[in-house]
Amino acid sequence: MHDIRLIRDDPESFDRGLARRGLTPQSARVIAIDEKRREVIGRLQAMQERRNAASKEVGQAKAAKDEARAAALIEEVGRLKVDAPAAEAEQKALEDELQATLAEIPNIPLDEVPDGPDETANVERHRVGTPRDLPNATAHYDLGEALGLIDFEAAARMSGARFAVLKGGVARMERALASFMLDLHTTEHGYTEIAPPLLVRDEAMFGTAQLPKFADDQFRTSFDFWLIPTAEVSLTNLVREQILSEEELPLRVTAGTPCFRAEAGSAGRDTRGLIRQHQFTKVELVSITTPEKALKEHERMLSCAEEVLKRLELPFRTITLCAGDMGFSSRKTYDIEVWLPAQKTYREISSCSVCGDFQARRMNARYRPAEGKGTRFVHTLNGSGVAVGRALVAVLENYQQPDGSIAIPAALQGYMGGMTTIERAS
Known part of the structure; x- marks a missing residue:
């Protein structure tokens, strides 16, 4: 606002x-x-x-x-x-x-954000890692079906398109990825883990600006609750209608949750596979801070998200979004894109945004400065730390073996009971 x-x-x-x-x-x-x-x-x-x-x-x-x-x-x-x-x-x-x-009016870009109408004007910041030489890489959905561990047909019979059933080692890897990310962010990056509601009221969705403009992209229940499209909604609204002390800031929280999106505007895009699902898992990072520290916190959040991919040894690049490609609430956004060898391109796996006081005004979230009188609006930041489903896609494709099995990244093996590969279901 x-x-x-x-x-x-x-x-x-x-x-x-x-x-x-x-x-x-x-x-x-x-x-x-x-x-x-x-x-x-x-x-x-x-x-x-x-x-x-x-x-x-x-x-x-x-x-x-x-x-x-x-x-x-x-x-x-x-x-x-x-x-x-x-x-x-x-x-x-x-x-x-x-x-x-x-x-209905989006946030104003920071002066430092590059100009441009769409993703063609985004600016690459850096690349990390070198893509493996996989000239005949198999797509993750074919790998999963060949292993008997991803079942799109069963999901379609019960739920329709853009759903999947994960089984065995692939289901366990999705769980392992979420646990690995949460452990990293809570033990090394200073975030507090939250188990938030997945159903929220209109006011919460308005606070983070999913409403009113993007109502068609959301799932609403018959009891007037909304299924969260991202844990950003629940985590950021922890401070709605609150007055914090400056000593409490920055407040850093994380959650790994199912997320639900109608994908109303994505007809024909990523119709196969796990890239664009109605239901998916994501680990979210949210920071609440003062205006003076928001940009530094943005850089810190980005580094926390990047560290996930570094530990998984997945090649990625980070880009700064141009003004025309940013989300509604953002003043500046970094996207992290992971390398997918079957597509021979980088695909978004995390967005880290600084929103200024735009969401705080919608939530009436303030803090009392240590010096001076009165209250000020907090500044909010959010980022994926990272999208678990897309990380699963990236691991399947980047760690595929000639025999169709999937090697398990070293960082995940402890979460997989010591397994080193995922084999075809017996």
Whole structure:
């Protein structure tokens, strides 16, 4: 959510930021609604002031035995009482309109974010690792089906497209990956593990900006709960409507959860395999911090996510997203892309974003500075640490053996009961 005062003070800068996202100017529309709202507030204040003054004058008129004037004043007070509810309703309608308008406008990119309309303008930051020489690499879905350990047909019979049944060693590897990531982030990276709700209310989804704009991408239950599309929703909303002390910051939390996405806008994309599923597992990282430390925390979060792939010895590259390719809440985003030999390309496995106070305003999440008075909005960050399903895809493809088995990365062998390979199901 944007601060209306900043838009009023510098509408040109606000519109320039939106233009970098490829959007039309919005400041004039927002300011027009706000001016109407402020005019009504001023009118209400004037009515209340006149009502108070007239009430006082009634007593004075009666004391002076001026009954005609007292009667006229009493009539005026009554008229003001009648007119006030309509003005209050108008104020409420304009406030709702202003909030709804602001809620549909994405965050403003930081100046350092590269310009560009889409993913073609993203800037590579660095690469780590060298892809193995696998000229005839088999795709993960064919590997899994050949091993008898990934069953798309059984999933389709019970749930439809974009679901999968994992079995045996592959199911165990998915669990191992999540445990490995959580252990790394909690024991070495300073995150606190959380087991959060998977069902949340409208307010939580609004807080992290999945609502209202992206409602079609989500799953809603018949009991008016939403299935979380990412643990970012639950973890970030831990601080909603809270006032923290600066000493509590940075707050770093992590969770490994199932995630659910309707993928409404992805028709025809990644229709085979585990890349784009309605249900998947992800380890999420969330940081809550002060404005002054947010960018440094962003770099730290990125390094924590990258370390997962380094330990798994998976080649990857990190890119800075351009303004036109960033998510709705982000001010700056790094994507980590892992090498998939069957596709002969890098695919996203983590996004790490700094959101400024954009989500905090929607959640009313604040902190009390150690020095100074009052409260300030916290700054929020989120990142995948990393997507477990996509890490599974990357391990299957990068560790495939000529006989169709899958070697198990050294970092996972302890989580796999000492197994070193995944063989075909007997």
